[in-house]
Amino acid sequence: MKKRLFALTDCNNFYVSCERAFNPRLEGIPVAVMSNNDGCIVARSQEVKALGVPMGCAVHEYKEVFEKNGVELFSANFTLYGDMSGRVMETLAQFSPEMEIYSIDEAFMPMEGFADRSMEDCCRHIRQTVKQWTGIPVSIGIASTKTLAKAANERAKKDPWYAGVLELRDDIDADEVLKYVDVKDVWGIGPARAEFLRRYGINTALDLKKAPDRWVGQNLSIMGRRTVLELRGISCIPLNEAVPCRKAIAHTRSFGRAIDSLKELEEAMALYVTRGAEKLRGQGSAASMLQVFIRTNSFRKTPQYSRWVTVIPSVATSYTPELIGYALSGLRDIYQPGYRYHKAGVIFSALVSQGQVQLSLFASQGREGNERDLRLMQAIDRLNGHWGRSAVQPAACGLRRGWKMRQEKLSPKYSTDWNCLPIAKAC
DNA sequence: TCTGGGGTCCTAGGACCC
DNA sequence: TCTGGGGTCCTAGGACCC
Numbered sequence: 395m396k397k398r399l400f401a402l403t404d405c406n407n408f409y410v411s412c413e414r415a416f417n418p419r420l421e422g423i424p425v426a427v428m429s430n431n432d433g434c435i436v437a438r439s440q441e442v443k444a445l446g447v448p449m450g451c452a453v454h455e456y457k458e459v460f461e462k463n464g465v466e467l468f469s470a471n472f473t474l475y476g477d478m479s480g481r482v483m484e485t486l487a488q489f490s491p492e493m494e495i496y497s498i499d500e501a502f503m504p505m506e507g508f509a510d511r512s513m514e515d516c517c518r519h520i521r522q523t524v525k526q527w528t529g530i531p532v533s534i535g536i537a538s539t540k541t542l543a544k545a546a547n548e549r550a551k552k553d554p555w556y557a558g559v560l561e562l563r564d565d566i567d568a569d570e571v572l573k574y575v576d577v578k579d580v581w582g583i584g585p586a587r588a589e590f591l592r593r594y595g596i597n598t599a600l601d602l603k604k605a606p607d608r609w610v611g612q613n614l615s616i617m618g619r620r621t622v623l624e625l626r627g628i629s630c631i632p633l634n635e636a637v638p639c640r641k642a643i644a645h646t647r648s649f650g651r652a653i654d655s656l657k658e659l660e661e662a663m664a665l666y667v668t669r670g671a672e673k674l675r676g677q678g679s680a681a682s683m684l685q686v687f688i689r690t691n692s693f694r695k696t697p698q699y700s701r702w703v704t705v706i707p708s709v710a711t712s713y714t715p716e717l718i719g720y721a722l723s724g725l726r727d728i729y730q731p732g733y734r735y736h737k738a739g740v741i742f743s744a745l746v747s748q749g750q751v752q753l754s755l756f757a758s759q760g761r762e763g764n765e766r767d768l769r770l771m772q773a774i775d776r777l778n779g780h781w782g783r784s785a786v787q788p789a790a791c792g793l794r795r796g797w798k799m800r801q802e803k804l805s806p807k808y809s810t811d812w813n814c815l816p817i818a819k820a821c
Numbered sequence: 822t823c824t825g826g827g828g829t830c831c832t833a834g835g836a837c838c839c
Numbered sequence: 840t841c842t843g844g845g846g847t848c849c850t851a852g853g854a855c856c857c
Contacts, residue, residue, distance in 0.1 A: 428825090429824090429825035429826075430825050430826065431823085431824090431825070432823080433823070433824050433825060434824060434825055436825070436826095436857095450824090450825085451824085452823070452824040453823070453824080454822075454823040454824075455823090455824080457823090470825085470826095496856095496857085497856080497857045498857075499857080500857080581855095581856085582855075582856085583855090584854055584855045584856080585854085585855090586853080586854060586855085587854080587855085615831070615832080616831075617830080617831070617854090617855085638829095640827095640828075640829095641828085641829080642827090642828075642829090643827085643828090644826080644827055644828080645826090645827090646825090646826065646827080647825085647826080648824090648825070648826090651822095691824085692824095693823090693824055737825095739826090741827095799825095800823090
């Protein structure tokens with residue numbers, strides 16, 4: 395039987411590439427994208443990486459570097475990135491309908507039915523097509539396991555010699571590549587495990603692959619042992635085509651400025667619950683449990699306060715007004731006056747399918763009432779989908795929103811709003 | 822002044838039971 | 840010198856991913 399191969403397609407500097415796709419002026423100049431609230435750096439162009447700006451750093455700490463080098467900064471525009479991701483995935487699906495969308499900018503594709511010699515050519519063709527149809531540059535790594543495909547992708551991206559595509563055909567190929575992959579860059583090895591491995595002289599992916607079985611069995615968890623097997627070409631992580639239902643859905647945000655009044659916290663919490671409930675209904679779920687939290691800014695030397703509370707609805711629900719009621723009662727329990735709050739959020743868990751909600755003996759309304767609530771929510775979701783997500787919303791969310799997150803450098807919604815369509819001008 | 826958000830899975834430890 | 844032991848379930852916290 396022919397061995398299955400995995401191709402991992404990963405968009406290069408994805409958020410930056412999305413900004414560049416609609417703004418060619420940004421090609422060749424340093425560009426970085428900031429997190430929500432314009433707080434951290436979450437994507438960097440090659441030019442910004444070369445300046446030594448690390449992923450996740452605080453924007454204010456590198457202000458001078460950005461100014462001195464003319465770095466173009468953008469607020470995260472997730473509407474744009476989500477839409478562009480969909481376009482990239484649709485393009486990839488033309489080549490391999492059986493694929494696993496692993497993240498907003500990555501997909502695993504099973505590569506079967508290709509003669510060995512044409513595999514690389516095929517991936518180069520995919521790469522070129524994605525670039526032509528969407529404007530997004532991608533790299534592709536091909537190998538017999540997902541972990542090896544990740545490592546191949548990493549090298550294809552970093553070493554210009556491979557021109558964006560690298561296939562590991564056999565063990566010797568793999569060893570040649572793995573010796574250049576730092577152990578911290580192996581899929582599944584984070585900072586804590588990397589530090590542990592280094593204490594035993596394991597510094598590269600090849601060192602980890604060659605670690606003695608006995609040592610691996612005694613010192614690594616089941617996850618670590620699985621990673622070692624995958625590096626050895628034994629596939630342990632299957633392709634996951636179906637999009638799994640989320641087991642928890644969260645909506646949490648830092649505020650644009652610290653707030654201390656219960657009224658403002660309630661408005662923010664109501665809005666976060668509204669957004670979370672939209673996601674909940676989007677996957678056809680209802681929540682049997684809510685967790686609500688508030689906290690002050692731990693980076694400040696001001697008095698600190700952090701609390702969360704669990705609320706259990708009498709019946710699992712996705713009805714926004716009801717969820718807001720539960721969340722606000724939890725919030726009032728944990729709120730303490732006198733603190734400057736920096737962040738709040740809600741997490742829905744113990745999710746059940748909306749169609750299988752168990753009615754409580756003591757519920758105030760029967761099945762008919764529930765169905766009416768659901769229809770109302772669906773109507774509002776449709777309106778907001780068409781007119782923008784704040785078109786219809788609960789009054790509890792407030793209107794002034796002085797705590798709204800900062801987005802000072804937001805690019806237009808080029809691909810999802812008619813008013814933002816780029817206009818081509820003849821020269 | 823300014824430091825993100827949303828997920829999954831594993832593990833250790835406590836409670837409880839027989 | 841003595842204070843059982845083993846299984847299950849639940850949860851908080853940690854590690855990791857993008």
